[in-house]
Ligand code: GLN
């Protein structure tokens with residue numbers, strides 16, 4: 081009989097209880113026992129959901145107070161030395177994550193970075209040559225014991241040794257692989273304890289198997305796994321986020337009892353894999369997406385899996401492609417509340433709860449033919465048909481525009497040098513023009529105003545007026561500071577993606593669709609469900625009003641096609657590129673209207689361009705081609721004297737510099753304040769010809785930036801960028817800062833620009 085399990089469940093709590101618990105604990109309003117009991121309740125409710133849905137294995141060890149990679153560092157006794165200023169284990173963990181905790185001495189936080197190609201961030205383990213490990217299994221064993229009170233089919237999930245080290249960063253010259261001989265015995269020790277604890281199966285996550293692994297890492301897998309002592313445990317080796325491809329033979333050769341693959345992101349040939357699996361191994365097929373929120377086509381899954389089930393019998397498990405960490409809790413919360421969600425879309429959706437039900441149903445369908453005729457199976461099929469045929473999804477005219485857009489290479493009417501002359505003639509900007517990235521503080525007043533508007537306490541015109549007042553304030557402050565190019569401040573935006581999601585047809589927004597981004601931070605991605613139409617201007621009025629208030633240029637502010645796509649739940653029924661071109665088409669019209677309204681500088685943010693880069697090298701060129709061309713489709717219909725800006729953050733820009741160049745924006749502002757030298761080295765070896773503003777200070781810090789540090793970034797930039805192309809700006813938007821922080825920081829920045837200008 082086929083079995084059903086999941087690789088992991090969301091952990092933030094259905095009502096984001098963990099967020100409130102954590103923030104309360106950090107602020108001193110919630111005690112540590114209270115925080116832990118919040119966590120216990122979340123875990124128990126997660127387990128109850130799984131049991132109620134009828135999982136064959138209860139997944140344990142996937143919960144984390146902050147992050148599961150950080151949990152692994154705790155488990156392996158591998159936290160940085162600098163956090164050991166307190167004996168409190170939990171505070172040591174928070175010191176690592178945030179640099180501060182209720183006990184212990186503040187220190188610098190560990191680096192955080194994106195978990196593969198998701199929007200989730202993990203804490204990067206730090207390795208040094210003399211690192212040692214020491215098993216600290218208490219938290220895991222406690223959770224297992226609690227789960228065993230509910231069922232004896234408990235399956236702990238642990239991040240595997242290869243992935244743990246691969247994701248770590250090491251001090252200069254340390255080969256992370258050289259730590260394996262010290263690390264592996266810790267895993268063996270843990271397996272032994274788990275066996276004693278009555279565990280049968282352990283899920284060992286090795287998602288690096290979905291990457292193009294460097295040869296030495298690929299070769300290290302087999303000896304590493306052969307030297308592990310499993311103590312009689314069965315190991316389900318889990319790979320996700322892509323196909324195994326050239327790692328397939330490695331994965332198959334490992335001395336484990338099962339293999340989990342991602343059959344949604346991956347394209348491994350199941351038949352071939354089954355043939356190579358060997359006579360005893362389990363195959364867990366992740367056929368239900370753990371990353372997206374559309375109902376699963378169970379009939380298609382059935383057709384794919386039935387032959388496998390016949391061949392493997394008990395050895396086939398069905399599953400979600402990866403942990404459900406990446407999707408919200410429960411669609412039912414949308415139906416119940418304020419109705420932000422487009423009602424017709426609701427039946428098409430499956431969040432974590434629905435995915436549990438789907439997995440269980442799929443298993444039953446594979447096991448008993450009668451299930452295929454049951455009401456639940458039929459309803460599921462009807463939802464799929466309804467979505468595929470819906471006129472809300474398919475709009476032939478929109479598809480045609482996107483196809484035409486995709487069929488051409490878009491370009492500005494003149495090359496950059498000539499455009500730059502027209503633009504300079506128009507704006508007469510000084511050398512080293514100063515500007516900001518777009519947002520100004522989202523104050524408590526702005527958030528309250530929006531909340532009162534949403535709840536119906538104030539009418540639209542009061543809300544509107546409130547925003548206009550905010551814009552005027554923002555313009556006056558910028559004039560007072562002496563910035564050269566102003567922005568309207570983005571007060572109207574709760575979020576740079578959701579705001580556009582609310583205004584565009586074909587995109588739905590949720591009320592409760594929260595997904596953990598890191599620690600206590602959650603995001604609520606919009607849902608792109610259909611062909612996209614812009615039926616109304618989105619930003620024109622705000623920009624026009626802002627521009628009317630000042631003699632200085634005011635930049636219009638939009639979010640680019642790739643970022644809108646990457647930070648949303650996206651359609652799975654057409655290629656991403658199609659959706660990107662549709663978004664670009666909407667932006668192209670918006671940009672034309674901004675231009676017609678007299679807005680002569682327009683910024684189109686693409687912070688997610690780098691992050692959307694496919695994990696596999698082979699897919700990158702195609703991605704970059706459509707990503708760049710969709711940006712150009714959006715931005716190239718304007719006159720030569722209209723200046724297009726773009727902005728990117730969180731990036732390791734090296735491998736996309738050619739693509740950035742190809743976007744051909746007149747000005748790009750970049751997040752570099754924390755790694756300026758890296759970017760500047762890149763620019764030295766590959767000159768950038770258009771306008772560029774390397775962020776001169778880190779907006780993530782509340783401190784007034786150091787004048788000398790800003791000046792030195794600019795001097796270094798001037799050595800690799802022609803002076804006339806150099807802009808001066810912070811490294812990202814200012815929405816998370818307070819006015820008291822923003823004003824002195826920007827004044828200092830403007831001062832630096834003026835001083836350098838005077839020095840020529
Ligand atoms: N314009 C946006 C802002 O200033 C850009 C944010 C971002 O890069 N993530 O907030």
Ligand code: ZN
Pocket residue numbers: 517687727728729730751811812813
């Ligand atoms: Zn940014």
